[in-house]
Amino acid sequence: MSAADAAASTASSPAAPGLDTALAARLKRDPQGLVTAVVQDARSRRVLMVGWMDDEALHRTLTTGRATYWSRSRQELWVKGETSGHVQYVRSASLDCDGDTLLLEVDQIGPACHRDTDTCFDGGELEAVVLAPEERTA
Amino acid sequence: MSAADAAASTASSPAAPGLDTALAARLKRDPQGLVTAVVQDARSRRVLMVGWMDDEALHRTLTTGRATYWSRSRQELWVKGETSGHVQYVRSASLDCDGDTLLLEVDQIGPACHRDTDTCFDGGELEAVVLAPEERTA
Numbered sequence: 001m002s003a004a005d006a007a008a009s010t011a012s013s014p015a016a017p018g019l020d021t022a023l024a025a026r027l028k029r030d031p032q033g034l035v036t037a038v039v040q041d042a043r044s045r046r047v048l049m050v051g052w053m054d055d056e057a058l059h060r061t062l063t064t065g066r067a068t069y070w071s072r073s074r075q076e077l078w079v080k081g082e083t084s085g086h087v088q089y090v091r092s093a094s095l096d097c098d099g100d101t102l103l104l105e106v107d108q109i110g111p112a113c114h115r116d117t118d119t120c121f122d123g124g125e126l127e128a129v130v131l132a133p134e135e136r137t138a
Numbered sequence: 139m140s141a142a143d144a145a146a147s148t149a150s151s152p153a154a155p156g157l158d159t160a161l162a163a164r165l166k167r168d169p170q171g172l173v174t175a176v177v178q179d180a181r182s183r184r185v186l187m188v189g190w191m192d193d194e195a196l197h198r199t200l201t202t203g204r205a206t207y208w209s210r211s212r213q214e215l216w217v218k219g220e221t222s223g224h225v226q227y228v229r230s231a232s233l234d235c236d237g238d239t240l241l242l243e244v245d246q247i248g249p250a251c252h253r254d255t256d257t258c259f260d261g262g263e264l265e266a267v268v269l270a271p272e273e274r275t276a
Contacts, residue, residue: 023264036188047176047241049234050234050239062265062267065268065269065273066269087274089268089269090267090268090269092263092268093263093264093266094259094262094264095259095262096187096188097251097252097255097258097259097261097262098258101258102264114235115235120234120235120236120239121234121241122232124232124235125230125231125232126161126200126232126233126240128200128203129201129202129203130227130228130229130230131204136225
């Protein structure tokens with residue numbers, strides 16, 4: 001969808017510009033009105049981070065081409081990279097079968113994590129049992 | 139870590155077997171005591187689903203080699219694939235910088251979604267503005 005089409009698609013509710021109503025009806029929000037957003041690098045395929053979106057954040061993400069979240073700590077909308085320059089350009093967005101989780105594929109500019117690591121999971125590896133093939137009896 | 143090592147690592151708290159206490163202290167749980175778990179297919183690199191874990195689910199995931207979640211709808215522990223056979227064998231697990239999200243890389247047996255699709259995001263693609271390179275001025 002082009003930017004012009006996106007603008008047109010929301011023009012039906014000019015008094016309350018925001019998320020497409022059909023999509024809004026599919027969302028299963030948590031008690032804070034948020035859905036989970038998993039962010040994956042479109043090129044490396046690495047999972048970069050998880051953020052949270054209210055309806056407005058999702059609307060902006062889908063219509064501006066830049067990933068926008070709801071900051072639970074600051075209680076405000078947050079355009080990723082607005083201050084750091086580490087923008088996420090949206091390549092695709094999908095809603096899961098439950099309607100409570102989004103998957104964004106993005107082109108990440110710079111590191112995704114505020115610690116300047118590529119992903120928010122770098123350095124967080126946990127010790128885990130990995131079963132050998134012969135032990136894999138479901 | 140082998141299964142034997144994993145058993146030994148939790149033997150220090152035999153009265154309350156469960157998650158390693160150092161790891162437990164790093165977790166930032168939601169009001170329901172849960173952390174988010176993003177699940178990625180280790181081979182295809184596709185994001186399969188998002189689940190939720192309490193401390194016991196995480197402990198079992200890390201020590202049994204099979205992804206185990208807390209079902210928010212059924213309010214019970216849930217070994218993925220227990221009834222469907224669509225098991226997730228753990229390949230790695232990482233905790234994010236905030237301590238509230240896990241990333242699991244798994245070998246997924248069969249489809250990950252209860253709808254028999256490969257992932258829970260299949261069929262959920264949303265219309266999204268994708269900026270052309272010349273429009274990408276952060």
